[in-house]
Amino acid sequence: MTVNTNMIHCSQCGTQMHVSAAACPSCGAPSARAEDTSSNNPFFWYKTVFSKYAVFSGRARRKEYWMFVLANAIASFGVGIVDALINGHTILSNLYSLAVLIPSIAAAVRRMHDSDRSGWWILLPIVNLVFACMEGTRGANRFGNDPKQPLK
Known part of the structure; x- marks a missing residue:
């Protein structure tokens, strides 16, 4: 063969x-x-998560997840400032939050999958935070190949 x-x-x-x-x-x-999985630019990972907008299957390594969280926080802060300067209301912030809701949930589910856990764990915030900080399982698991390992 x-x-x-x-x-x-x-x-x-x-x-x-x-x-x-x-x-x-x-x-x-x-x-x-x-x-380029070695990128340290949070907005590279932000774009990567948005390219998987509603993909709940597969795995997300720690770097992908936490860089997305960082970029999302920066973007949220920026939108909040623009909101305050323009009209004093939270219309833009609410629209932005609505736009990032599904990719945020999808990234969190894929992060749970990386440690071979069900995505339902994101419903328990403190446990979710602990699991999101833990290293993923080495090698393939039931949710897919290890995103840190080069493909053969």
Whole structure:
């Protein structure tokens, strides 16, 4: 049996795809080869989470989750300042909160999956915080491949 070295598996859904693919043909997740997972720019990770807007399957490493949280806090602060300067009401802040609600929940669910836990744990805030800080399981688990491991 020969191994096709031109094929990799999607880190989100496990679908087999060609190494040159920029995104998974099944779920649309960016290819790990196409992502710069070493980026320390929080807005790179913010964009990454938004590219998986309502993807609740797969895994999110700590860096992806916490950089998204940081970028979201910065953006929320900025929108709040603009809101206060423009009209003194919270219309823009409310719209922004509504826009980031689903990606925030999806990222938190994927973060739980990284430690091989059900996404339902996000309903318990203190436990969720502890689990979100813990390192994910090494290697593949029932939710997908390890996002820290290079794809073979």
